[in-house]
């Protein structure tokens with residue numbers, strides 16, 4: 001048997017983008033919408049499928065321990081994974097393990113996006129692993145509090161380790177095949193931590209937009225949004241940021257006026273609940289903040305309802321209604337566009353409705369898991385955007401084997417998305433850098449295989 005010796009310190013690539021995600025629900029709806037759009041895009045699946053059904057991604061289930069830290073607890077659950085064997089050369093070919101985060105994973109997770117796009121170059125096997133307690137990987141007992149204590153990044157990392165071992169046996173993967181973890185956002189943090197904690201199992205990781213630092217009061221999120229609204233490279237300007245401030249000031253003014261002004265505001269901005277209470281007003285303002293933050297966080301991504309350029313155009317009176325338009329009118333139109341895109345009737349709900357929804361222990365089988373993610377942010381990470389993510393990422397190299405990459409015009413996890421003709425030069429360059437870094441590492445892996453056999 002070939003013994004593969006990992007003699008170097010952890011190769012790890014931390015990719016940070018000029019944008020970030022917050023627990024606010026509208027922002028998560030936007031993320032879900034964009035992910036579904038990208039995963040279901042016929043163009044991408046068509047490209048990868050080619051003739052023959054053998055190329056179809058396969059789904060599988062791993063039996064995992066519910067509590068991997070308690071030897072006397074033998075309860076288990078089924079964890080979903082997807083496999084794309086289309087490019088795999090077998091033998092010593094690398095394994096690209098795409099980690100899931102706080103949402104369900106579909107077949108697109110192994111067919112589209114960066115890990116899948118990189119696979120042909122090295123003949124890699126692409127596997128994705130759904131995070132425990134999300135999608136269909138929810139243990140019996142659902143989302144009750146008693147069960148949620150088995151939900152944490154530590155549990156997720158234990159799953160990565162046992163999945164890595166079980167899948168090696170299942171697919172007869174050679175012990176000299178290097179395993180490379182990929183992940184975006186929270187899953188990017190998991191990818192980085194997996195490499196740091198288990199260097200004997202994970203050869204390298206590419207962590208995209210990974211907020212690896214936990215923080216309670218995450219006011220920097222809005223600082224990044226504000227800077228992005230001024231960035232001319234993505235269609236922002238000083239005037240645009242001023243227009244956003246003016247629109248929010250107008251919303252607050254109308255909220256304070258109460259009475260008819262407040263009732264008009266409710267219908268104009270499509271708030272579901274009445275706006276009499278401070279709590280419901282906070283829900284509306286939070287949703288508007290997520291709308292603007294979402295334009296920055298998902299700027300330029302396929303399926304995003306509004307880019308920064310479009311948002312700025314609306315707020316600065318574009319759209320052929322220049323004479324009558326105010327920033328507030330532009331914000332109204334932005335709200336309509338986003339609601340139409342998401343197929344949603346309301347922008348914000350009452351606080352009572354929001355809380356009732358979070359209390360529901362009924363699992364959502366697809367999309368984001370709001371209750372679970374709120375639990376994780378409460379118990380582990382914070383990320384309360386009191387007021388984007390790269391401020392919590394590592395944006396400078398930590399040594400020769402831990403590289404970092406900041407893509408200035410890229411939004412949250414954009415490097416993980418499928419390539420598009422409209423991709424900016426800095427994004428293309430960023431992807432190229434990731435490719436070259438992997439090239440270097442995989443060469444290193446090959447050399448060490450040769451040495452290991454001696």
Ligand SMILES: *[C@@H]1O[C@H](CO)[C@@H](O)[C@H](O)[C@H]1NC(C)=O
Pocket residue numbers: 070071072073074
């Ligand atoms: C470990 O599991 C056993 C059996 O389910 C249980 O009785 C015990 O309380 C668990 N210990 C902890 C620390 O959870």
Ligand SMILES: *[C@@H]1O[C@H](CO)[C@@H](O)[C@H](O)[C@H]1NC(C)=O
Pocket residue numbers: 091172173174
């Ligand atoms: C597993 O792979 C090895 C080479 O890596 C091969 O010799 C062996 O026959 C394979 N076993 C099965 C069951 O495919």
Ligand SMILES: *[C@@H]1O[C@H](CO)[C@@H](O)[C@H](O)[C@H]1NC(C)=O
Pocket residue numbers: 321324325329
């Ligand atoms: C122009 O903007 C005003 C104010 O928002 C609105 O009432 C009007 O319907 C708009 N006209 C057109 C043609 O969109």
